[in-house]
Amino acid sequence: MSKRLVILGGGESGVGAALLAKQKGYDVFLFDEGSLKVGYRNELEAAQIPFAEKEVDATFILNADEVVKSPGIPEKNEWVKKIRANGIQVVSEIELAYRYKGDSKIIAITGSNGKSTTTALTYHICKEAGLECALVGNIGYSFAKQIAEDPKPLYVAEISSFQLDDIVTFRPDVAVLLNITEDHLDRYDYKFENYIAAKFRIAMNQTSEDYFIYNLDDKIITESFSHYIINSIQTPISMKQVVKEGGYIQNDELNVNVNGEQQSMSVYDFALKGKHNQYNTMAACVAGATMDIRKNQIREAVQTFQSLEHRMESVAMVRGVEFVNDSKATNVNSTWYALESMTKPTVLILGGVDKGNDYSLIKELVEEKVKAIVCMGLDNQKIHAAFDGVVKVIDTASAQNAVQTAYELSTVGDAVLLSPACASFDLFKNYEDRGKQFKEAVMSL
Template sequence: MNDFNKKNVSRIVILGAGESGVGAAVLAKKQGFDTFVSDISEIKKSHKDILGKYGILYEEKRHSEEQILNADRIIKSPGISNKISIIEKMKERNIPIISEIEFAGYYTKAKTICITGSNGKTTTATLIYYILKYAGFDVALVGNVGKSLAMQVAEKDCNYYVIELSSFQLDGMYHFKADIAVLLNITSDHLDCYEYEIQNYINSKMRIIQNQTKNDIFIYWSDDLVIAREIQKMKPTVTFYPFSEQKQVGVKAYTENGNIKVETANGMFSMPQKYLVLRGKHNLYNSLAATAVAKLLGVKDEMLEHSFLNFKAIEHRMEKVAHIKGVDYINDSKATNVNSCFYVLQSMRTPIILILGGVDKGNDYSEIEGLVREKCRALIFLGVDNSKLHDFFDGKVNVIYDVDSMKKAIQYAYKIAQEGDTVLLSPCCSSFDLFQNYEDRGKQFKKYVCNL
């Protein structure tokens, strides 16, 4: 990509001074642009230190129009809403707004493996990175997990990037192209940010294949009806590489007779499914996608098998925290939508005390109703406003508690748990009512469990 140059761009303003924004600022400064950073909140000291090191001007706790609206380009951090007034004024002045990923893509020739989906993208991206790193690739894990792509490009450009992409990052991408695009699934999520129209959210997810050609690869879950419908509508000119649990016509990665199988140009790869340390059907799908990427990039069979045998689950994703008095405590704080919780409940084989709640994003809890009725002995609603949870679940589970802190949630769970139960934090909601983020929520869960 080479259509971003100093003939039409001299001043770049970055909105947001988190990981993404600071990375974009450093890359912009190194490329010789007049660079300014603005954050409506207080900037972390570590990020201020980086900005100071490179002599980048910034402001915090405000957005000054005189400093922002004279930009030739705006790089917006993905967490910033499109509805704030400064964004509206940028649009009125036709100032182009792009994402940090889009900007960084102009300054690297690396091969890009891009992963998105409503659920499973962090696990899949981390697994792909782990496999490629073990196989000796010059690779970095960036995007919605790991470092910002811009910072990595600015400091040490790699030959390969595994990039986890949220819908918000995809919204700000226009010319960026994935060499390998992985789309795991599309289910209802973030509808509060998409005018409560699921098609708007679907359109964002499908942007992962924009700009791809026949020489690029699109790996996707063939059983996802939404993806299948969008493919029929878009008719993209890409090389398709679908995966499924079962062998089907046209599917390239699947399971058969207890083995994971991937069809490649160089023959068939086969590995016992029991090698997968990640359990649950959702992790089987993640593993199939990761295996397809690895084999398409030429990873040797023995290296791939070693990676699966040794890979550890990521923090806050079905993370077993403790076994206390015959009760398992599992931290699945990263389950910020209903579909993610569905797969976890589906994989459980014990009675469950489920902790859920937070900021509702337009959730439809009917997806987990059957599993909750079947498997949950009790529900603990953890949030500032639990009214929507009560509206749906009251009368469907005998025991329901309301709490406004993680400490209370664990106290109640410990009190009612019986030997053989699982206390599961799988909230279905975002965390910003009581916690800084899902990591903070998960860490508090672990803290209070370990204090029992």
């Protein structure tokens, strides 16, 4: 009799897991508490996978041998509580995908900030070097679906803490931990140590043949290191000290040393600008070096990479004012990195759904670089409390209004930066929708 697998959540990862599980002979059932998008519903119907939306008989779920939980569903969800109470194993989609990856290798990248950019750059390095690879995970395409439909010898995966929460055997050949800052604490009982532990899970199954690339300059990572058993080859990255194995930047020169192979390049050759992107580029170069990619290929790829949409994306120059879309900045640390890389007087667009933000983290940078703050959210009290008296703070309630106001506050030679430090769900569907509306508003100036 085939194993009964229930999938909770019918988004990209849930549907991908359902397609792979069906292909591998599981008895699959998918349930989503909301409504499925038309495209996902069509995929399930085409594959003849039974599903339910909004309501379902409990026996359909509680008779499962195993449950795949979509990363967006928290532990406090009533169904998750019932499943746990019944002693049913819960795994993530990346765990299911890992079982069927065959001999393929995995580069898995996590961190509070910069993981999408680093994942995309690592993929670009591997692809430009002629490796047959796929970009999967939290960056937008289901790992399980990729394995079901178009398996590759190498997967470059962006992995969130939510995906790591429910792994059992998942083991990347190369694990990258970029940084750890307070984020998503609502999902971790407001205990920072729980979130740190989730991030370190990326290396928990690694062996002495694998690589663990981590940021040696990140105090949280180095202070937490002793709490975890790391069996893999440690390849740190740093801007503050020379490392024997890994990567470091000194005198504006990146030096990479992996398996006795050394290479160096000027940071001025990096396509990605800003100090935070030097860490991202360093991590990607070290990851590329573990794949035995030639030095000149890594250098070329680093120079030709184009930054991702909604991540410090230069939108347009409108009558001498530069507009930058950093809608992906959904926490204060991301906004700190964005401001740190700005070289022009800046009008900053902030606001949205606050995740317990501490705006004092960016106060110095605001004083140094920001001319005015334009709030774009339904509740802007915390932003006013933090910055009234520091700079001019103006409320708006749409992307159109925010862009128009920011433009009026700026002069030739200034920049307008959308880097909200908040989630987008008060006014927009998601950060992509927020970024898209921002760009449309800029284009209509």
